[in-house]
Amino acid sequence: xxxxxxxxxxxxxxxxxxxFLIIKAIxxxxxxxxxxxxxxxxxxxxxHAGLSLIIPFIDRVAYTQDLRxxxxxxxxxxxxxxxxxxxxxxxxQFYIKNAADSIMNSAYELSNFRQQIRSYVFDEIRAEVPKxxxxxxxxxxxxxxxxxxTGLSGxxxxxxxxIQNALVVDIDxxxxxxxxxxxxxxxxRDKIAAEEEGEAAKIRKVKAAEAEAESKRLQGQGIADQxxxxxKGFEExxxxxxxxxxxxxxxxxxxxxxxxxxxxxxxMAKDNPNxxxxxxxxxxxxxxxxxxxxxxxxxxxxxxx
Numbered sequence: 001x002x003x004x005x006x007x008x009x010x011x012x013x014x015x016x017x018x019x020f021l022i023i024k025a026i027x028x029x030x031x032x033x034x035x036x037x038x039x040x041x042x043x044x045x046x047x048h049a050g051l052s053l054i055i056p057f058i059d060r061v062a063y064t065q066d067l068r069x070x071x072x073x074x075x076x077x078x079x080x081x082x083x084x085x086x087x088x089x090x091x092x093q094f095y096i097k098n099a100a101d102s103i104m105n106s107a108y109e110l111s112n113f114r115q116q117i118r119s120y121v122f123d124e125i126r127a128e129v130p131k132x133x134x135x136x137x138x139x140x141x142x143x144x145x146x147x148x149x150t151g152l153s154g155x156x157x158x159x160x161x162x163i164q165n166a167l168v169v170d171i172d173x174x175x176x177x178x179x180x181x182x183x184x185x186x187x188x189r190d191k192i193a194a195e196e197e198g199e200a201a202k203i204r205k206v207k208a209a210e211a212e213a214e215s216k217r218l219q220g221q222g223i224a225d226q227x228x229x230x231x232k233g234f235e236e237x238x239x240x241x242x243x244x245x246x247x248x249x250x251x252x253x254x255x256x257x258x259x260x261x262x263x264x265x266x267x268m269a270k271d272n273p274n275x276x277x278x279x280x281x282x283x284x285x286x287x288x289x290x291x292x293x294x295x296x297x298x299x300x301x302x303x304x305x
Contacts, residue, residue, distance in 0.1 A: 024056035034096075034103050038062040043108070046100055063107040069095045069164060072114055074121045082133040084177050089170035090121050090148060094156075094163050102160030109159045117156060121166070124151040134173060134181075141168045 027047055029035050035047045039059045054060070072092045079085050094117070096106045110116055128147045129137060137144070148166040156163060173181070 021056050025053045027052045027054055027061060032067045034065045034067060034098070035061045036063040036065065036103065036107050043104060046103055065096055065103050065106060067096055067098055069093055072117055073169075074118050076122055076125045078126050078129045080132060080134045080137055081130055084134045085174045086129070086134065086137065087170075087172040088125055088129065088144075088168060089172075090125065091165075091167045091169050092117055092121060092148075092152065092163065093165040093167070094161050096160050097162050099160075104160075105158070106160035113156075113159070113161065117152070117161075120152050120155050121148060124148045134177070137171055141171065144168050 027035060027037070028051055029047050029049050031049045033049065037044045037047060037054055037059050039055070043062075044059060070093070072094070074090045074092060076088045076090065077085065078088065096102060106113065124147055125144070128144050132140065132143075145166050145168050148168075149163055152166060153163045172178075
């Protein structure tokens with residue numbers, strides 16, 4: 001029994017060693033990845049998605065390159081042309097070109113590609129932003145994005161990296177400057193609102209004045225028509241009495257004026273029932289005599305003509 005065990009142990013050891021070597025020889029590469037294989041420290045090949053084999057202990061996976069689109073956020077503090085300090089955040093979207101030379105260059109040419117991309121972005125931003133005032137930085141951020149992408153692409157694509165976008169995602173001025181800008185915007189909006197309110201008030205006043213003028217014109221026209229009608233009525237009444245009776249003009253005028261007097265009192269009481277009339281006669285102040293004299297004088301003037 002012991003002899004059988006002694007014979008099985010070497011076999012088991014060989015099997016374990018073989019399994020270990022097989023495992024070490026298998027390389028599994030995920031989708032959108034590339035593995036760089038080195039043989040004794042020298043570039044040997046690139047393995048793409050799937051299963052592949054290498055020589056254990058001689059070959060090794062030196063680098064695993066991600067071929068997907070990656071994003072690197074870069075925060076930069078710089079100054080504008082009008083001497084305003086701003087913090088700008090740039091999101092750089094990049095990927096490695098799926099070609100053997102590009103994959104190899106991305107692994108061997110740059111020791112720390114993320115830091116080097118940051119350095120290029122810093123350089124481009126600090127060259128572009130100081131040319132613009134703060135308002136222009138906000139209004140023309142597409143120009144900054146274009147400058148960063150163009151400059152970064154020219155510097156980094158030779159190493160196998162493709163710059164897809166360089167997006168200015170945040171522009172944050174100094175807090176004091178931001179408060180000042182907000183106050184300026186608020187003052188501007190208040191000014192516009194005041195101008196609009198003033199214009200509206202002006203229009204309302206003009207329209208009200210026009211309406212009042214038209215109302216007074218119509219009111220004056222009505223009063224004039226009313227007076228003409230009253231005068232015409234007086235003339236007709238006097239003529240009627242004079243033709244058909246032997247009553248003299250003085251008595252006719254007294255009758256007409258008395259009639260108008262009571263009509264006036266009735267109209268006053270109709271609109272305000274609380275009117276108090278002190279005891280008096282229509283001729284108490286010589287009103288009737290004065291009106292009659294005026295009418296007779298007017299009639300005499302018409303006859304003389």
